[in-house]
Amino acid sequence: GIQVEQSPPDLILQEGANSTLRCNFSDSVNNLQWFHQNPWGQLINLFYIPSGTKQNGRLSATTVATERYSLLYISSSQTTDSGVYFCAVEPDTGRRALTFGSGTRLQVQP
Amino acid sequence: DAGVTQSPTHLIKTRGQQVTLRCSPKSGHDTVSWYQQALGQGPQFIFQYYEEEERQRGNFPDRFSGHQFPNYSSELNVNALLLGDSALYLCASTLAFEPGEQYFGPGTRLTVT
Secondary structure (H helix, E strand, O other), rough: OOEEEEOOOOEEEEOOOOOOEEEEEEEEEEEEEEEEEOOOOOEEEEEOOOOEEEEEEEEEEEHHHOOOOOEEEEOOOOOOEEEEEEEEEOOOOOOOOOOEEEEEEEEEEE | OOOOOOEEEEEEEOOOOOEEEEOOOOOOEEEEEEEEEEEOOHHHHHHHHOOOEEEOOOOOOEEEEEOOOOOOOOEEEOOOOOOOEEEEEEEEEEEOOOOOEEEOOEEEEEEEE
């Protein structure tokens, strides 16, 4: 099956710093989503981005489908950005099952 | 517009028992998928239901079974519980044949003792 690798696995930032999270995937995809998992386990949708670039406030994402990677940018980080960020993809098979990476655990310190 | 809902929030069971978890999809969605997330890992796909049938399945034993009702809500059943079944169980909903994002419920945290 498709493989999804996220890097770095852990990241510690000072408040106000910028960061880039990376997601590599091994095959063509129909869907790529970025999620933020809060301490209670809820997966919060950040971006639906099978290709191209999107921005939402301090967050932006870029997916280069031909090169099989996606980047999530967090600017001017805040303590509320702490948590685990997951990349998840749907292979180009017509079946809508997501394969998740192992996540990036972000800790933003005041 | 109600999002994906799941019940119960938490559950404690004993090894060998059976458990049923429930999920209601986001309004307008027809496909429900279930995921298991062990501590410190990403969610793993269990199975997916569409039109009341299992559409595809991940690498999980037959102890894991499910059902989808005519109103698109779904149940996940786990028989003969093992300690290793302790996890957060997440439900996601989407549309079967239209591109678009999937939405997740808040999850059910199952502890097997």
